[in-house]
Amino acid sequence: MDYFATVATLIVIQAIAACGLNVIVGYAGQISLGHAAFFGIGAYASAMLTTKAGLTFWQALPAALLITMLLGFLLGLPSLRVREDFLAITTIGINFIVEAVFIYTPFFGGALGIGGIPRVVVMGGRLGNNQFLALCLVFLVLSLALCRQFARAWAGLACFAVREDETAASSMGISPVRAKLSAFVLGTGMAGLAGTLYAHYARFISAGDFGFPVSISIMSMVVLGGMGTLFGPLLGAMIIGILPEIFRPLIDYRMFIYSVLLLLMIRFQPGGLLGDSSLVVGLLKSLKKLVKPKNIANPREIGGDGDV
Amino acid sequence: MSRALLEVHGISVVFGGLRAVDDVSFEIHDREILGLLGPNGAGKTTCFNAISGVYPPTLGDILLDGARTNGAPPHGMARLGVGRTFQIVRPFSGLSVRENVIVALGGPRYRGNLLRSLTSWRKKGIADEAGAILDRVGLLDVADRTSGQLPIGSLRRVEIARALALSPRLLLLDESFSGLRSTEIAQIEELIRSIREDGVSVLLIEHNMKVAMGLSDRVVVLDHGRKLAEGKPSEVASNQAVIEAYLGRGERGNVA
Ligand SMILES: Nc1ncnc2c1ncn2[C@@H]1O[C@H](COP(=O)(O)OP(=O)(O)OP(=O)(O)O)[C@@H](O)[C@H]1O
Ligand SMILES: [Mg+2]
Numbered sequence: 001m002d003y004f005a006t007v008a009t010l011i012v013i014q015a016i017a018a019c020g021l022n023v024i025v026g027y028a029g030q031i032s033l034g035h036a037a038f039f040g041i042g043a044y045a046s047a048m049l050t051t052k053a054g055l056t057f058w059q060a061l062p063a064a065l066l067i068t069m070l071l072g073f074l075l076g077l078p079s080l081r082v083r084e085d086f087l088a089i090t091t092i093g094i095n096f097i098v099e100a101v102f103i104y105t106p107f108f109g110g111a112l113g114i115g116g117i118p119r120v121v122v123m124g125g126r127l128g129n130n131q132f133l134a135l136c137l138v139f140l141v142l143s144l145a146l147c148r149q150f151a152r153a154w155a156g157l158a159c160f161a162v163r164e165d166e167t168a169a170s171s172m173g174i175s176p177v178r179a180k181l182s183a184f185v186l187g188t189g190m191a192g193l194a195g196t197l198y199a200h201y202a203r204f205i206s207a208g209d210f211g212f213p214v215s216i217s218i219m220s221m222v223v224l225g226g227m228g229t230l231f232g233p234l235l236g237a238m239i240i241g242i243l244p245e246i247f248r249p250l251i252d253y254r255m256f257i258y259s260v261l262l263l264l265m266i267r268f269q270p271g272g273l274l275g276d277s278s279l280v281v282g283l284l285k286s287l288k289k290l291v292k293p294k295n296i297a298n299p300r301e302i303g304g305d306g307d308v
Numbered sequence: 309m310s311r312a313l314l315e316v317h318g319i320s321v322v323f324g325g326l327r328a329v330d331d332v333s334f335e336i337h338d339r340e341i342l343g344l345l346g347p348n349g350a351g352k353t354t355c356f357n358a359i360s361g362v363y364p365p366t367l368g369d370i371l372l373d374g375a376r377t378n379g380a381p382p383h384g385m386a387r388l389g390v391g392r393t394f395q396i397v398r399p400f401s402g403l404s405v406r407e408n409v410i411v412a413l414g415g416p417r418y419r420g421n422l423l424r425s426l427t428s429w430r431k432k433g434i435a436d437e438a439g440a441i442l443d444r445v446g447l448l449d450v451a452d453r454t455s456g457q458l459p460i461g462s463l464r465r466v467e468i469a470r471a472l473a474l475s476p477r478l479l480l481l482d483e484s485f486s487g488l489r490s491t492e493i494a495q496i497e498e499l500i501r502s503i504r505e506d507g508v509s510v511l512l513i514e515h516n517m518k519v520a521m522g523l524s525d526r527v528v529v530l531d532h533g534r535k536l537a538e539g540k541p542s543e544v545a546s547n548q549a550v551i552e553a554y555l556g557r558g559e560r561g562n563v564a
Pocket of ligand 2: 352353354
């Protein structure tokens with residue numbers, strides 16, 4: 001049972017981070033390849049605050065979120081001003097720099113990382129593995145609700161417009177930098193939340209947990225599940241989280257497998273498993289039609305769902 | 309004629325070594341329809357881009373209501389009441405036609421206030437307002453279709469609807485008739501006249517001379533980035549330099 005909780009918790013945490021990346025990539029159309037940096041900033045912030053400053057998880061959480069979002073804002077502002085194709089490179093750079101800061105600064109524990117991160121305490125009791133999983137699930141539901149609200153709000157519509165055509169959006173009165181930044185800060189905030197949960201899950205963290213390969217694996221989850229869909233990142237996190245458990249011998253090749261998966265998806269299913277023109281959604285739709293031939297509502301979560 | 313709404317003072321736009329627009333000046337008055345004509349590559353679209361803030365002019369000044377605006381970004385110009393369409397249509401393809409309009413319509417209501425910008429716009433009021441604009445351009449029946457699936461004629465109307473949603477004082481229309489059937493052309497002509505009746509000034513680029521001369525109160529003709537002629541359509545049509553600019557190089561057959 002503990003094995004299940006351990007694997008499931010990690011998947012839920014990564015799903016939260018993937019939801020955040022989806023806001024940036026799927027909603028605002030900005031390719032960020034440094035998401036793990038913000039995942040790491042959240043984790044380190046919470047780890048430092050709880051081990052060095054003696055805060056509880058609940059006190060450290062809002063502070064860690066604020067720190068991550070502030071850094072997301074400060075690093076996002078110049079990055080989002082550059083031309084779109086540079087953003088991918090800039091964010092890779094951010095990832096390597098943040099990782100290097102963690103490794104080479106003694107203040108952050110250096111190469112040894114930070115250990116002794118306390119368990120989460122709720123109402124005087126330390127959470128066991130299953131209870132912590134439940135807590136992570138609560139945060140996942142909150143994150144999904146936030147994504148859904150963002151997608152239905154004006155800020156989300158502005159992001160979609162910028163994603164579809166930045167010049168046209170700008171000519172319609174939308175400030176592209178502002179729209180992209182709102183998505184970036186929200187997305188990094190969710191990475192910070194995931195990072196905080198991760199620190200208290202692993203209870204020992206080091207810079208390697210937040211390297212560039214982690215960014216790629218989070219990106220793979222989003223692309224696989226479906227960029228811009230609500231549940232795609234969750235599905236992607238589940239698939240990419242479960243696969244290595246089933247195919248243990250392949251674990252050394254996982255970066256290679258992710259890369260091939262990414263390329264195949266982009267080539268043959270750019271919308272992802274839950275996106276438009278997806279084989280899976282198409283299959284489900286025709287199955288539904290077989291079962292009850294009435295008109296079925298469009299399963300797509302954002303854009304054009306007619307409930308205006 | 310009343311005071312000038314837009315004054316363009318000797319603007320040049322330089323791309324590398326190319327002077328796409330070279331020392332061009334003109335003004336548009338309130339409720340005026342001004343045609344901006346010229347052969348392919350004359351610099352008409354570049355003028356639009358300078359006025360709407362896409363490329364700031366390399367030289368010269370642009371004044372809206374007497375205030376200098378060059379240097380303002382496109383979203384700044386949109387907020388000042390300059391609405392535009394694109395020659396190569398740029399719909400928000402993944403969004404519905406109505407959402408395309410709401411992008412332009414919602415700005416004044418939702419932006420600049422974090423709390424408001426995070427509340428849903430899916431309320432009756434704004435959707436109905438978008439519906440009214442779509443009805444005006446004749447797109448109400450496809451309001452909830454994904455805009456990327458529409459034919460060019462409809463996309464030209466989406467472009468106009470979005471620009472109208474900004475409640476513009478000045479509307480820039482870049483070849484809004486191209487690719488349209490003749491029945492559609494008549495409808496859009498009617499629409500542009502009614503927009504002017506509402507007190508909006510219109511600057512339009514059009515290659516179809518019959519349409520351009522019929523709609524415009526005055527026209528400005530560009531060639532190789534320079535202003536070649538300006539005046540009433542009838543005067544300009546008989547201008548020798550203008551005739552040569554069009555016929556001399558024979559770019560398009562639809563002169564006269
Ligand atoms: N972004 C740009 N970079 C470089 N050159 C450009 C750019 N935009 C336009 N040009 C050049 O500037 C000149 C004027 O182009 P413009 O699009 O303004 O012409 P136009 O009058 O709108 O022509 P058309 O009738 O074909 O639309 C052309 O030679 C064009 O190639
Ligand atoms: Mg042009």
